Amino acid sequence: MSNIIIDGKEIAMRFREGLKEEIAELTAAGMTPGLAVVLVGEDPASQVYVASKVKACAELGMFSQKFALPKETTQEELVALIQQLNADDKIHGILVQSPPPKHIDEEAVILNIDPRKDVDGFHPINVAKLVLEDESGFVPCTPLGCMELLKAYGIETAGKHAVVIGRSLIVGKPMAHLLMSKKANATVTVAHSRTKDLPALCRRADIIVAAVGRPEMVKADYIKPGAVVLDVGINRITDETRPRGYRIVGDVDFNDVKDHCSAITPVPGGVGPMTIALLLANTVKACRQILAASKG
Template sequence: MADIVSGKEVAEALKQKLVDEVDELKSNGIIPGLAIVLVGDRPDSLSYIKGAQKRCSEIGIDCRLVQLPADTSEEEFVSRIRQLNQDRSVHGILVMRPLPATISEDRVKYEISPLKDVDCFNPVNMAKVMSGEEGGFAPCTPSAVMEILDYYGIELTGKRVVIVGRSMVVGRPLSMMMLKRHATVTICHTRTVDLAKETSRAEILVAAAGKARMIKKDMVGSGAVVIDVGINFDENGKMCGDVDFEAVKELAGKITPVPGGVGSVTSTVLAKHVIRACRMLIDQEG
């Protein structure tokens, strides 16, 4: 029977550290600021924003929502990003994705200042994730996975890690982050032949495929650490992960639930990144 990993516990512990950091910044007259840019009104984006705003407010970060109409042109969007790049009260910028089809992500992603790019939208930051260079920002979700592993003292060096999913928001960057920490990393996806054979070998298995309960009990090795990044809704409208939690918990060593796992840590990681961006600016200005 697996230990159930509590994302909330990880988030709370991280939050306490961040509150102290913000207190210190405030005693020097500095309030870390985050601008969340939303074009349109997608319900999933609004739901994420609500959680992020709550978290920021608990930690003492000034969180501002910049909501633009769904028909905002690319030029208007870029001009707004440039204003935020210049705005000295804004230390972090989060652009909610996907953007509407009228705005090309592949063009506008270069506009956000890499120093304020707290969720790794700008390719400059993605390249740093790939090379392992310090001083950039990794995307919040794979960073939340790393926070969980570190909180529970799960060593990565030499471990066989299998990641299911090759997206740019989780699978690919996480593979590079795990590699930097000296894990032996395998990336699987929809075209993998005999997925169960691959996943069964994992000492640490990360499910980030976006398919409800696809990781079954016979796909997991006994004692494995199972990290579920999926957020899906089943046929009854119930939120669930990519892992068949009830069955897999019988044999895993550790497992993250959904909800209450990785997703509970993401917004606190976002806050951590904003505070780091704020400190970087202070350091830069001396």
């Protein structure tokens, strides 16, 4: 079966190149897009994510500011910083790296982010805009990245049956909304931990999006021949042959599945690189909208 390995690195690189011009135009108009990344605590994976977001901004000529706060930071102190960033003219996007320490109420923190600067798309106003298909809102970066991959490879969604495995606010739910939107026109089924006979359900899918957090759960018997498989999962599994003692795998058993589908994203190098690219795109969009509003 003809089988495409979707190259997320390549598509993300092209996408970022496309943003460069827009950033230069905004800078010339007196407003360089700026992203504030707030990290509370010392979670090693979060530190890596934050560093790569800051680096990506610099590569495209965007302004970025990193706030690394100690794990003892109180909710009040964090909210005070967010309010300061809401009022900061150099900042157009605000991101609080998830997960924060347990004593922080993440939902309450998100409510304090100005929805116009909520580039993660977690604020209820942006969630509502996604449901309403109001494109002025911000949509979480990972599902947006999945849609860009489908577009880049000319994969038709209209009239197709898509099964999204996972119903999180960060991936599963927004993914389902994007696929069922009037732009994409897929028929969508959302599966979760209580779904019965998931393999049989997935075998009816033309497109499968796996966002579960279970290493290599999706096997060949989940796949209708010729289906498209997007693997959002990022899981560490022990591998003593690797210098770090682990390797990263997706929610899909790539080697088991790849010969049964028409296109598949690898992990790493599939959906992952698109997430940062879309974060930058959301920040540029926020900057553009704030600039337009300032001109009345």
